Amino acid sequence: MAGEGQVISCHTLDAWDDHLHKGNKSKKLMVVDFTASWCGPCRFIAPFVAELAKRLPSVTFLKVDVDELELVAKNWAVDAMPTFVFLKEGKLVDKVVGAKRDELQQTIAKHTT
Numbered sequence: 001m002a003g004e005g006q007v008i009s010c011h012t013l014d015a016w017d018d019h020l021h022k023g024n025k026s027k028k029l030m031v032v033d034f035t036a037s038w039c040g041p042c043r044f045i046a047p048f049v050a051e052l053a054k055r056l057p058s059v060t061f062l063k064v065d066v067d068e069l070e071l072v073a074k075n076w077a078v079d080a081m082p083t084f085v086f087l088k089e090g091k092l093v094d095k096v097v098g099a100k101r102d103e104l105q106q107t108i109a110k111h112t113t
Helices: 012-027 040-055 068-077 101-112
Strands: 005-008 029-035 061-067 083-088 093-095
Touching: 005 012, 005 040, 012 061, 012 068, 029 040, 029 101, 040 061, 040 101, 083 101, 093 101
Parallel strands: 005 061, 029 061
Antiparallel strands: 029 083, 083 093
């Protein structure tokens, strides 16, 4: 599948809806990184998220710029960056707010075992 082992950026509502729809049908964990270009902690955590995506091809990693897709951010109640939303079959199963490497890793492990 395209995007395996990498972070997929969603730049349009159509792309977001498409990935969300695929995620709804899949049993795979989906981790959505809500980020912003002006956000320092977001830039700090981005290489770590990319590394996780490489190491965990069984998890789908999406990136959403909150300035680009404000509606999506609002729909998922994102009010701080970075916010990581964890979805399984389209349902919210967890959320990590902030550039917290350990918490991010532990939350992924919790939902992939």
